[in-house]
Amino acid sequence: MDSVTSEQPVRSSQHLAPTVARSVKVLVVGAFGVGKTTLIGSVSEIEPLRTEEVITTASVGVDPVAGHGEKTTTTVAMDFGRVTVSPEVALYLFGTPGQRRFWDLWAGLADGAVGAVVMIDTRHLEDSFEVLDQLELRTTMPFAVVVNEFPDAPQYPVERLRAALDLLPSTPIVKCDARDRTSAVRVLVALVEHALTFPVFQKVLA
Amino acid sequence: MRDDEEYRDHPVRSYVLTSGRAHPTRNTLRPETLLVAVDGRPAPATASGQQRELLRLCRGTLALAEVAAYLGLPVSLVAVLVSDLVDTGHLTIRSNHQAHALPSRDVLEKVLDGLRNL
Numbered sequence: 562m563d564s565v566t567s568e569q570p571v572r573s574s575q576h577l578a579p580t581v582a583r584s585v586k587v588l589v590v591g592a593f594g595v596g597k598t599t600l601i602g603s604v605s606e607i608e609p610l611r612t613e614e615v616i617t618t619a620s621v622g623v624d625p626v627a628g629h630g631e632k633t634t635t636t637v638a639m640d641f642g643r644v645t646v647s648p649e650v651a652l653y654l655f656g657t658p659g660q661r662r663f664w665d666l667w668a669g670l671a672d673g674a675v676g677a678v679v680m681i682d683t684r685h686l687e688d689s690f691e692v693l694d695q696l697e698l699r700t701t702m703p704f705a706v707v708v709n710e711f712p713d714a715p716q717y718p719v720e721r722l723r724a725a726l727d728l729l730p731s732t733p734i735v736k737c738d739a740r741d742r743t744s745a746v747r748v749l750v751a752l753v754e755h756a757l758t759f760p761v762f763q764k765v766l767a
Numbered sequence: 768m769r770d771d772e773e774y775r776d777h778p779v780r781s782y783v784l785t786s787g788r789a790h791p792t793r794n795t796l797r798p799e800t801l802l803v804a805v806d807g808r809p810a811p812a813t814a815s816g817q818q819r820e821l822l823r824l825c826r827g828t829l830a831l832a833e834v835a836a837y838l839g840l841p842v843s844l845v846a847v848l849v850s851d852l853v854d855t856g857h858l859t860i861r862s863n864h865q866a867h868a869l870p871s872r873d874v875l876e877k878v879l880d881g882l883r884n885l
Contacts, residue, residue, distance in 0.1 A: 576827025577801065584799040584830055584862050585870045585878055604885075610836035612798075614843060639842075641798070641832055646881025650874060653799040653830060673797060675870055675878065746885050753879045757872065 575607055580648045587652065587752060588670055590659035590696070591680035592688035596709040596739040597656035598640040600680065603745035604654060605642025613638050616665050637666050652749075659692030664699065676703040676756045678748055680739070683714045686725060693726060703759045705733040705752040731758070791850035798832035798842050801861035802849060808857050818848055821858075828861050 589597045602609045613636045640656040652675075657667045659679070671677075677696060681689040689706075696704055706728060710716075717725075719734045728734065733751045738744045804825040810818065817838060824834050835845040852858035870878070 575833075576829060579828065581801065581828055582861055583874060584801050585874060586797075586799040607833075610833060612832055612835045612840075612842050614841045639798075639832075641836075643830070643833070644885070646885070647877045650877050650881065651799075651801070651830070652878055652881070653832065655798060655832070670798065673869060675875065742885075746882055750879065750882050753875055753882065757875055757879070 577643075577651055578645060578648065581645060581651050583650045585650065585652055586670075586674050587654050587749065588667065588674050588677040588702075589654055589656040589680065590667065590677050590692055592660070592682070592685065592692065593658060595680045595682050595685075595688070597680055600678070600707075600709070600737070600739040600745050600748070601640055601642040601654045601656050603740060603742045604644050604749065606644050607642060609640050609642045609656075611638050611640050614666055616663065637663055639666070639670075654749075659695055661691055661695055664695060668699070671700050671702060674702055676705070676752050676759075678707050678752055679704050680707045680709050681722075681726070682709060682711060683717055683722070684711065686722075689726065693728075703752065703756045705735060705748065705755055707739075707748050708734065708736045709739045710736055731755070791846040795860070796831055796846045796849060798830065798835075799862075800831045801828050802831060802834060803828045803859050803861045805857055805859055811855055811857065814852075815848075818852060821845070821848055822852065825858060 589601055591597050598609055615634055615636055637658065642654050643651055644654075645651050655670055657663065657670060659667065677700075679689065679692055679696065693706075696702070706722075706726065708722065719736075722728075722734055723730070723732075733755050735748050735751045737748050802825050804822045810822050814822070817840070820838060821834055824837055829837075831845060831849060832842055834849070835842040838845060849858060853860060
């Protein structure tokens with residue numbers, strides 16, 4: 562296995578300040594190509610980093626009649642970034658594909674998260690259904706839906722999107738340009754504000 | 768770094784580095800768990816190259832995921848290496864909170880204030 566570390570010394574500026582003793586995380590989920598890494602990079606104080614995880618997934622596209630419950634091992638990349646939000650607290654942003662077959666990966670990630678930012682592309686709204694289903698069925702974490710506004714994407718009023726995605730009236734829907742830092746930070750503010758109204762955050766989860 | 772590169776298939780990595788173990792000796796480690804090496808404590812004589820590198824990286828505070836990215840190894844595998852170094856007293860878990868617990872209201876408010884001031 563190649564070691565890349567000798568060519569990539571960690572500069573002291575990449576370490577957290579010694580006062581930081583608490584970390585929190587937000588998941589950035591969405592279909593491939595929706596702009597997760599772009600959003601993370603806009604907010605992060607370090608160049609986004611990437612780790613790879615080997616997971617076992619149900620085979621995709623295998624004929625269910627011919628299949629024998631076969632599984633394949635797959636490498637899934639997780640891009641992430643970090644921003645120090647107070648002298649004591651660092652916020653980590655983990656980007657992860659949200660589809661059902663990657664559940665094993667982000668089930669562990671979801672543990673203890675502030676919440677999730679679900680990025681959608683209005684050109685491929687159907688791509689987000691599965692991600693939203695997974696969040697609603699398998700977690701109790703608060704989430705905010707973010708419309709990454711691609712220049713050629715159709716524009717819909719927020720309430721039409723809410724209806725199309727079958728979201729609760731309380732779920733924030735934020736339009737965003739993931740390349741723009743102010744816009745990306747606004748997304749995180751919306752999520753944390755929403756999390757603070759969440760009953761589950763007033764008490765410890767059973 | 769492009770989104771379309773984030774999914775590909777290849778053979779399972781060797782877990783030789785962890786002596787075949789897939790699970791760490793503690794289950795409180797999360798990708799965002801903060802780690803720092805214990806000051807002035809030399810690496811154990813039996814430490815592998817990766818563990819030495821890990822301790823070198825942790826001369827300042829870094830999250831487990833950052834250490835994994837710099838080492839070029841999966842987070843789950845680095846968690847095993849980290850656990851061993853915590854067990855031998857070479858590495859400290861800096862973020863001293865319950866890994867399963869949700870952030871408290873107090874912490875969320877700090878995060879919110881911090882984000883608004885970015």
